Amino acid sequence: xxxxxxxxxxxxxxxxxxxxxxxxxxxxxxxxxxxxxxxxxxxxxxxxxxxxxxxxxxxxxxxxxxxxxxxxxxxxxxxxxxxxxxxxxxxxxxxxxxxxxxxxxxxxxxxxxxxxxxxxxxxxxxxxxxxxxxxxxxxxxxxxxxxxxxxxxxxxxxxxxxxxxxxxxxxxxxxxxxxxxxxxxxxxxxxxxxxxxxxxxxxxxxxxxxxxxxxxxxxxxxxxxxxxxxxxxxxxxxxxxxxxxxxxxxxxxxxxxxxxxxxxxxxxxxxxxxxxxxxxxxxxxxxxxxxxxxxxxxxxxxxxxxxxxxxxxxxxxxxxxxxxxxxxx
Numbered sequence: 001x002x003x004x005x006x007x008x009x010x011x012x013x014x015x016x017x018x019x020x021x022x023x024x025x026x027x028x029x030x031x032x033x034x035x036x037x038x039x040x041x042x043x044x045x046x047x048x049x050x051x052x053x054x055x056x057x058x059x060x061x062x063x064x065x066x067x068x069x070x071x072x073x074x075x076x077x078x079x080x081x082x083x084x085x086x087x088x089x090x091x092x093x094x095x096x097x098x099x100x101x102x103x104x105x106x107x108x109x110x111x112x113x114x115x116x117x118x119x120x121x122x123x124x125x126x127x128x129x130x131x132x133x134x135x136x137x138x139x140x141x142x143x144x145x146x147x148x149x150x151x152x153x154x155x156x157x158x159x160x161x162x163x164x165x166x167x168x169x170x171x172x173x174x175x176x177x178x179x180x181x182x183x184x185x186x187x188x189x190x191x192x193x194x195x196x197x198x199x200x201x202x203x204x205x206x207x208x209x210x211x212x213x214x215x216x217x218x219x220x221x222x223x224x225x226x227x228x229x230x231x232x233x234x235x236x237x238x239x240x241x242x243x244x245x246x247x248x249x250x251x252x253x254x255x256x257x258x259x260x261x262x263x264x265x266x267x268x269x270x271x272x273x274x275x276x277x278x279x280x281x282x283x284x285x286x287x288x289x290x291x292x293x294x295x296x297x298x299x300x301x302x303x304x305x306x307x308x309x310x311x312x313x314x315x316x317x318x319x320x321x322x323x324x325x326x327x328x329x
Contacts, residue, residue, distance in 0.1 A: 051274025054266045055282045061263035063137070063289035067297060068256040070132040072249065077241040078129060079234050081253070086230035088257025089264070093227065096265055097220035106224050109216045117209040117222065118229035120202050125230075127199030134192030136300035137290035142181055142310035143196035145284065148317045149174040150204035158208050170316045177312030181305060219268045223261075284314050 065085075072081045097105040108114050131140045149171045155161040163171075178197075210222060245253055270279050287310060294300035302310075 048274045048278050051270045051279045052282060054270035054273065055279045056285055058263045058266035058270060059283055059286045060289055061259050061266065063286055063293060065256055065260045065263065066129075066132055066137060066140075066290075067293050068252055068259070069129050070137065070298070072252060072256070073129065073133045075249065076243050076245070076253075078126070078133065079237050079241050080243060081256075082126060082129065082230065083234040083238060084253045085257045085260055086227045086234065088254055089227045089261040090224065090231070090257075092258060092261035092265060093220055093223050097218075097224065101218075105218050105220050107218075108221050108225060110213055111225075113209065113213045114217070114221065114225040115229060117206055118226040120209065121206045121226045122230050122233070124199045124202035124206055127195040127197075127202060131192045131196035131199065134190065135196070136298065136302070137294040138287060138300065138302045138310070139181070139306055140192075140196045141287050141290040142306055142313060143178060143193065144200050144203070145287070145310070145313045145317055146174055146178050146197075147200045147203040147207070148320055149313075150201055151207050152320050154204055154208050159212060167320055170319045174313045174316030174320075177309045177316065180312065181309030219272075223264050281318055284317070287314070 069081055069085070094106070128140065128144060131143070152163055152167055152171050156163050214222075291302060294302075
C-alpha cells in the first residue's frame, strides 16, 4: 500500500507509486515513461539517495503550493484558484511527457477509470485547499496524514488484500490520534477539519484506484487527465465567481500551477528511482514545512494537542509503511 501512499491529485496534492506489480521496466528507462504500476529499478544506494532528495524537494514544493493557495484563496474564490492551478499544471506535465515519449505517453486504455480517479482526486484536492482556507497548515497536514491508514483499511474490502492484526492496531491508533486532534467532545468539529477528513478519505480512494489499474496506464496520464477534468469542470463556473486578478497576484496565480506540476514530476521520479519503503516516509517532512510556513507567514503556532495527535498519526503511518516493506505481516 505504500505504492499508493500519495494519491494522484489533479490539484497538485501528490502522487504515489500506483499499482503494485506490472511488467518489469528497463533500468535505463525514464521514470515517467514506464507504466505507473511498473516496479522501480534497483540500482543501489546512489539511486536511493537521489530518490530521497527528489521526494524531499517534491514535498517542499507541495507545501509551497499550499502556502500560495492559502494566500490566494483569502482574496479569490476557491474555484477560480483551483482553475488556475489545474490549467497551468498541465504545462509541465504535458511538456515533459511529450518530450520524453510523445503523445503515446498521454494515451489511456481506461478513460472511465481516469474520469473516476479524476473526480475522486479533485474532491481530495478541493477538500484540502478548503481546509487550508480555515485552518493552520500544520493542523491540516496532521489530518491528511491519516490517508495511508485509510488505504490500509480499504485494502481488504476494495483490493482483497489481507491486513494483519498489527496493521489494524496501527490504523486504530492513528484514527485515535486524529480524534485526539479534533477533540469532538469539546466542540462541534469545524468545517475546515471536515474538509481535511474528506480529503484524506478521497486521497486514499484515489491511491487505491491507481494501485488497482496503474499497470495499464503511464504515470503522466493520471495527473494529465485529472487536471484536464478539473479544468473542464471549472471552466463554466468562472463567469459566476471570477474576480479580476490584481497585477501583483497574477504571477502567483500562474506560478502555483507550475510549482504543483513540477512537484508531481519530482514525486513520480522519486518513486521510480528508489524503492517505495525508502522514500515514502519522507512525506512526513511536509509537517516540518507546515509548521515553519505557518509560523513565519501566517503566525500559526501548533498547540500541544495537535503535536501529540500528529505524533500518534505519524508513528502509526510509519509502522504501516514498515510492515508493508516486509513480505510477511
